[in-house]
Amino acid sequence: MNSDRCMPAVGNRWTRRRFALALPLLGALAYLHPRQALAGMVEGAQPLVRASRTLMGTRVDIAAAVGNGRDAGAVQQAMLHAFAEMERLEALMSRYREGSDVARLGAAAGRHAVHVAPEVMQVLRTARRLHQESAGAFDPTVGALRGWHFEPGHEAAPAPEEIAQALRLVNARxxxxxxxxxxxxxxRPGMGLDLGGVAKLPILQAGLQVLERAGVTDALANGGGDVLVMGRQHDRPWRVGVRNPSAPAQLLGVLELQGRGVVASSGDYERGFLRAGRRLHHVLNPRTGWPTEGVSGVALMAERVEDVNGWGTALMVQGAAAAPAWHADHAHVEALVASADGTPWSSPGMLAALRPVPARAG
Structure with missing residues (x-):
């Protein structure tokens, strides 16, 4: 995982901060400096097969435990198939790919229905359910807010009147x-979809399922702070570090996952820029049309993707004050919500699950 320094703003740009709230610990990680992320293997440890690709606007890493007679070459081949499947799904769900199901839906808005792939239908069902359960805090139709651009070198903010006009088209109903x-x-004509907050986890999960069908039973997938695991890292659980929001080069603690598990994180750290002294980021509030305020990051831990998918985005919209009540209704999910000032709120189970950070966390 790329852990470049958080660089100062240059002009009206805010360079990308790669401080995802959650990140896998696969090697000898001291975290005295952010560039030490994924520094290497623990001396004497059994090997991992690793591969990385740029997908869904972020870096996606896969790691699988090998040894005990497992064929590393076969694992590498399975990883190629896993990435191919994830690329196929991204091509269906990306709003930026001409001919994707999402792009075709936007082009046909207000005119006619569009046949979509079963995988897309499943994500759309999830998005619509989240819209209902979050009282509109999650809304996939924020794609109508087309004036926002967060790609490095192409950052742009729409005029307030443009936002007000586009907001009339934001309603997942x-x-x-x-x-x-x-x-x-x-x-309605002019509507658009943005599945960025709800498609990544199912795509990562699909990659792991490809590995599992190929006989790989112990693996981890990480995409921009969303970490899914199956099995174990040899004779121990997989480890996921949770960053200190007020000091991102340090860890609050380490989560241990084995069997099936997911740590999903959302935040203002991946894409954004400065405009008129205000930091603007890619998580948009569907009620205002502007980037969310008050929450810098959310980390959620559960056994199933379905229990956390999309809720990080929704909690960034709802605000840190909503976290305790949300957790009371989702007691099977552990949560950490970091306010914009860096102050974290954690569920009791998250506090209990966080292990101390050893001098060498591996």
């Missing part, structure tokens, strides 16, 4: 799904 026919429909 106008996303119509016909599962029997396999179609989706955006009911």
């Amino acid at each position: 106008h996303l119509v799904l016909d599962e029997r026919a396999g179609t989706a429909y955006l009911a």
Whole structure:
């Protein structure tokens, strides 16, 4: 995982900060300096097979435990198939890919329904359910806010009047799904979808499922702070570090996962820029059309992707004050919510699960 320094703003740009709130610990990580992330293997430890690709606007890493007669070459081949599957799904769900299901839905908005792949339908169902359960805090139709651009070198903020006009088209109740026919429909012209907050975890999960079908039972996938695991890292659990929001080069603690597990994180750290002294980032509030305020990051831990998917984005919209009540309704999920001032709120289970950081966390 890339852990470049947090650089100062240059002009009106805020360079990308790679301080995801959660990150896998696969080697000898001292974290005295952010460039030491994924520094290497613990001396004498059994090897991991690793591979990385740029997908979904971030770096995706896969690591698998080998040894005990496992064929590293076969694991590497399985990883190639896993990345191919993730690339296929990204091509279906990206709003930036011409011809993707998401792009076709936007082009047909207000005119006709569009046949979508079953994987896309499943993500759309999740997005619509999240919209209902979060009272609109999560809304996939923020894709109508097309004036925002966070790509490095192409950053742009729309004018307030442009935001106000686009907000009229942000309402997931106008996303119509016909599962029997396999179609989706955006009911008003000009509507658009952005599945960035809800598609990444299912895509990472699909990659792990490819590995599992190939006989790989112990693996980890990380995409921009979303970490999924299956099995173990040889004779111990997989370890995921949770950063200190007020000092990102340090860790609050280490989470241990084995069997099936996920640590999902959302935050203002991946894409953003400065404009008129205000830091603007890619997580948009569907109620205002502007980037969320008050929460810098969210980390959620559970056994199932379905229990955390999309909720990091929703909690950034709802604010840190909503976290205790949300956790009371989602007691099977452990949570850490960092306020913009760096102050973290943690559920009791998250505090109990966080292990101390040893001098060499591996």
